[in-house]
Amino acid sequence: MTTTRGLEGVVATTSAISSIKDDVLTYRGYSIQDLAEQSTFEETIYLLWNGELPTADQLQAFKAELAENASVPNELFEFMKNYPLETVHPMAVLRTAISTLGIYDPDAELMDKQSNKEKAIKLQAKIATLVAGFARIRQGLQPVVPNKSLSYAANFLYMLKDRVPSEVEAQMFDKALVLHADHELNASTFTARVCVATLSDMYSGITSAIGALKGPLHGGANEQVMRMLERIGSIEWVDDYILNALENKKKIMGFGHRVYKNGDPRAKILKTMARTLSEMSGDSRLYDMSLKIEILMKEKKGLLPNTDFYSATLYHILGIDHDLFTPVFAISRTSGWAAHILEQYNDNRLIRPRAEYNGPRLRRVTPMAQR
Numbered sequence: 001m002t003t004t005r006g007l008e009g010v011v012a013t014t015s016a017i018s019s020i021k022d023d024v025l026t027y028r029g030y031s032i033q034d035l036a037e038q039s040t041f042e043e044t045i046y047l048l049w050n051g052e053l054p055t056a057d058q059l060q061a062f063k064a065e066l067a068e069n070a071s072v073p074n075e076l077f078e079f080m081k082n083y084p085l086e087t088v089h090p091m092a093v094l095r096t097a098i099s100t101l102g103i104y105d106p107d108a109e110l111m112d113k114q115s116n117k118e119k120a121i122k123l124q125a126k127i128a129t130l131v132a133g134f135a136r137i138r139q140g141l142q143p144v145v146p147n148k149s150l151s152y153a154a155n156f157l158y159m160l161k162d163r164v165p166s167e168v169e170a171q172m173f174d175k176a177l178v179l180h181a182d183h184e185l186n187a188s189t190f191t192a193r194v195c196v197a198t199l200s201d202m203y204s205g206i207t208s209a210i211g212a213l214k215g216p217l218h219g220g221a222n223e224q225v226m227r228m229l230e231r232i233g234s235i236e237w238v239d240d241y242i243l244n245a246l247e248n249k250k251k252i253m254g255f256g257h258r259v260y261k262n263g264d265p266r267a268k269i270l271k272t273m274a275r276t277l278s279e280m281s282g283d284s285r286l287y288d289m290s291l292k293i294e295i296l297m298k299e300k301k302g303l304l305p306n307t308d309f310y311s312a313t314l315y316h317i318l319g320i321d322h323d324l325f326t327p328v329f330a331i332s333r334t335s336g337w338a339a340h341i342l343e344q345y346n347d348n349r350l351i352r353p354r355a356e357y358n359g360p361r362l363r364r365v366t367p368m369a370q371r
């Protein structure tokens with residue numbers, strides 16, 4: 001048996017959903033640049049789940065289905081009110097909320113294709129309502145009822161702030177959702193596939209994926225990027241902070257990637273978006289600090305930013321609380337997770353690799369009195 005630490009380079013499945021080849025990322029054959037420019041998040045979800053971009057009629061029907069399913073059982077919000085609101089992390093709340101959502105879906109255990117597609121729609125529609133609702137509850141406010149006339153992106157910002165976002169805000173957020181929607185066999189997607197390959201239900205698959213996304217080596221990095229920028233505070237402290245961290249063998253969040261070695265194509269788009277919004281807001285402090293960190297990291301470590309680096313500045317300017325950055329990632333990645341879960345069900349085999357044992361050799365149990 002051979003082992004590969006962290007399964008690096010191991011091809012664990014075939015998939016027709018997204019591909020990363022020569023640093024080019026595609027969803028169903030369309031480049032991420034084209035999709036960010038020319039499609040919306042709703043179109044991207046449809047593409048990921050159905051393999052083709054929707055026609056105008058298909059898109060209208062799909063948007064209506066999402067909007068109709070956006071409400072969540074009130075019990076979920078009532079539970080949230082009893083959580084330790086001062087200390088609980090929103091990703092822990094989201095993990096619990098998605099699991100609880102399954103309890104309230106009478107069709108949760110149905111495994112036919114149609115029921116699974118319906119569950120994907122319910123999960124995608126409701127996850128934004130849950131994240132925004134929790135953000136309100138912890139401020140002592142009532143969740144905002146979803147607005148069916150808004151796009152998915154605009155509606156999330158609306159439910160978060162109780163204010164319809166500007167066109168630019170909605171557009172920028174929509175693009176960020178498109179960019180984060182899927183990424184081949186990343187850790188959380190793999191987790192989701194492993195879970196449902198036992199023929200467990202979709203709620204279990206998405207709950208497991210949220211648990212994996214939460215970690216700072218994966219989706220949790222976007223919040224940590226922001227924490228780092230806050231700790232550095234100002235551009236003149238960037239050198240000291242970064243050099244000191246590298247000297248102490250600390251990782252700089254938002255840099256490096258298991259697959260991309262010449263740069264993450266999404267980071268380039270997010271960087272432009274972060275710069276545009278910074279200029280528009282008249283405050284480029286975070287963007288300027290980020291730029292300096294990027295230059296330093298390239299020079300000192302040859303490492304480039306990943307998708308979590310500039311998305312932190314972008315979300316901050318959009319007024320999203322820092323600990324909601326990873327839940328926002330989960331909102332987008334639910335579309336990819338669901339696509340992979342549907343693909344896994346379609347041609348399933350249990351995922352069960354081996355471990356090379358390196359523990360003690362076979363030995364006898366010493367009776368208690370002699371230990």
Ligand SMILES: CC(=O)SCCNC(=O)CCNC(=O)[C@H](O)C(C)(C)COP(=O)(O)OP(=O)(O)OC[C@H]1O[C@@H](n2cnc3c(N)ncnc32)[C@H](O)[C@@H]1OP(=O)(O)O
Nearest residue numbers: 216217218219221250251252253254255256257258306308
């Ligand atoms: C959406 C996403 O999940 S994107 C990734 C988000 N995660 C982060 O931004 C966290 C910071 N980055 C990292 O921890 C890593 O680059 C990962 C987890 C993304 C990829 O990890 P791996 O492919 O396992 O690379 P690994 O952690 O083994 O790093 C290889 C080398 O580069 C160094 N390195 C990698 N990333 C960084 C970093 N961000 N800062 C400093 N050094 C780094 C490691 O210390 C290691 O050095 P060594 O060989 O001298 O020990």
Ligand SMILES: O=C([O-])CC(=O)C(=O)O
Nearest residue numbers: 183185186187258259307
């Ligand atoms: O692919 C990965 O390893 C991490 C990930 O989810 C992404 O970059 O979007």
